[in-house]
Amino acid sequence: MTTEHHEQDLAALEQRFQARIDAEEKIEPKDWMPEKYRQNLIRQISQHAHSEVIGMQPEGNWITRAPSLHRKCILLAKVQDEGGHGLYLYSAAETLGASREEMNQALHDGRAKYASIFNYPALTWADIGAIGWLVDGAAIVNQVSLQRTSYGPYARGMVRICKEESFHQRQGYHIMMTLARGTAEQKAMAQDSLNRFWWPSLMMFGPHDAESAHSAQSMKWKIKRQSNDELRQKFVDQSVKQAEVIGLSIPDPDLQWNEQRGHYDFGDIDWEEFNRVINGDGPCNRQRLAHHVKAHEEGQWVRDAISAHEAKKRQRNDRQAA
Amino acid sequence: MSEHMKLYEVFIRSRRGLDHKHVGSLHAEDPAQALEYARDVYTRRSEGVSIWVVNSSDIVASQEGDCESFYDPLDDKPYRHATHYQLPDEVNNM
Numbered sequence: 001m002t003t004e005h006h007e008q009d010l011a012a013l014e015q016r017f018q019a020r021i022d023a024e025e026k027i028e029p030k031d032w033m034p035e036k037y038r039q040n041l042i043r044q045i046s047q048h049a050h051s052e053v054i055g056m057q058p059e060g061n062w063i064t065r066a067p068s069l070h071r072k073c074i075l076l077a078k079v080q081d082e083g084g085h086g087l088y089l090y091s092a093a094e095t096l097g098a099s100r101e102e103m104n105q106a107l108h109d110g111r112a113k114y115a116s117i118f119n120y121p122a123l124t125w126a127d128i129g130a131i132g133w134l135v136d137g138a139a140i141v142n143q144v145s146l147q148r149t150s151y152g153p154y155a156r157g158m159v160r161i162c163k164e165e166s167f168h169q170r171q172g173y174h175i176m177m178t179l180a181r182g183t184a185e186q187k188a189m190a191q192d193s194l195n196r197f198w199w200p201s202l203m204m205f206g207p208h209d210a211e212s213a214h215s216a217q218s219m220k221w222k223i224k225r226q227s228n229d230e231l232r233q234k235f236v237d238q239s240v241k242q243a244e245v246i247g248l249s250i251p252d253p254d255l256q257w258n259e260q261r262g263h264y265d266f267g268d269i270d271w272e273e274f275n276r277v278i279n280g281d282g283p284c285n286r287q288r289l290a291h292h293v294k295a296h297e298e299g300q301w302v303r304d305a306i307s308a309h310e311a312k313k314r315q316r317n318d319r320q321a322a
Numbered sequence: 323m324s325e326h327m328k329l330y331e332v333f334i335r336s337r338r339g340l341d342h343k344h345v346g347s348l349h350a351e352d353p354a355q356a357l358e359y360a361r362d363v364y365t366r367r368s369e370g371v372s373i374w375v376v377n378s379s380d381i382v383a384s385q386e387g388d389c390e391s392f393y394d395p396l397d398d399k400p401y402r403h404a405t406h407y408q409l410p411d412e413v414n415n416m
Contacts, residue, residue: 025338025339026338026339027338028335028338028372030372070401073399073401074401077399077401077402081402137416152338152339155339156339156341166404166416167401167402167403167404167406167407169416170404170406170407170409170416171401171407173407173409173413173416174407174408174409177409177410241412241413242413242416245410245412245413246410
């Protein structure tokens with residue numbers, strides 16, 4: 001095939017691909033897709049998966065210190081769910097030809113990122129409430145939108161995750177509500193936690209649309225269905241009421257209902273902080289990554305034992321068959 | 323019936339975006355033939371846009387009777403459901 005022919009074929013394939021997307025049809029693993037679409041998805045889905053797994057750390061840190069057996073059971077179940085969500089997502093990325101080892105390596109090398117919010121520490125019990133309410137709340141806003149993403153396995157993974165995620169947000173809000181109705185000290189603890197987690201939660205939606213590196217192409221390919229700013233606005237609008245109901249105040253003096261827009265206006269995000277944290281210099285970046293590397297390395301003997309056991313079993317079967 | 327050809331399980335994706343669903347099984351000499359037979363038998367009325375065939379012998383299945391010992395339904399852990407948390411009406415759509 002000449003290069004010219006090849007280019008024509010490619011153009012035709014790309015056209016058919018885009019037409020399918022424009023018609024709201026899903027792309028499935030065995031379909032032809034542009035290499036960039038595949039790479040873009042692998043990047044997004046694997047980072048989403050890393051976020052689920054790294055996100056287990058700040059919460060796991062409180063399992064032994066939960067204030068009651070009931071809260072401890074809830075937190076355990078939630079952290080287990082997050083591990084499962086990571087698995088759903090890694091598997092979706094694997095349908096695109098990415099291997100688990102490669103994705104893991106990219107995380108350990110610092111080439112792949114995860115949600116910057118998990119680089120903040122969970123200092124008090126109220127933080128477990130704030131993480132459920134705000135961090136999972138923000139993740140849900142994003143994930144509800146991604147249920148309509150153009151790649152079939154990713155979209156189906158999102159449906160599964162969203163179904164489980166609602167309990168996460170409600171248990172977090174319930175913790176905040178209980179603290180806010182408690183003693184003055186407990187209420188102060190809840191407010192302090194909201195103060196620390198509010199802005200990093202808004203940063204979870206990523207840079208403003210105009211500054212987002214991958215946004216335009218992702219929207220055209222319908223990997224993303226709503227822009228960072230749209231999703232962030234949705235989150236702010238729903239959170240204001242939720243804070244009000246339990247008597248906590250959102251730490252933003254510029255927060256104000258805008259009758260004309262039908263939305264809340266809110267203050268400027270500290271993008272310097274966002275860039276600092278996403279690029280490795282948040283309060284816990286090194287700790288989070290070191291812990292993941294350590295857990296992976298310390299698990300090596302388990303993986304070795306599994307394959308040794310498999311090899312032995314195969315040997316035994318072969319001997320019996322002979 | 324040892325002279326029978328291998329058994330294949332057939333899964334069909336009825337529409338893009340949906341999971342493949344099990345629809346039945348058939349005998350065939352090899353996977354390519356199984357795929358053709360599945361097309362001939364199971365997609366005669368536009369039932370699907372994609373077919374999977376899998377050797378039945380490759381399917382590992384749990385038994386319903388083993389449920390209790392194999393996986394606990396965890397009915398004693400209602401806190402894993404969203405409805406477990408009583409929230410004020412104004413924010414109950416969370």
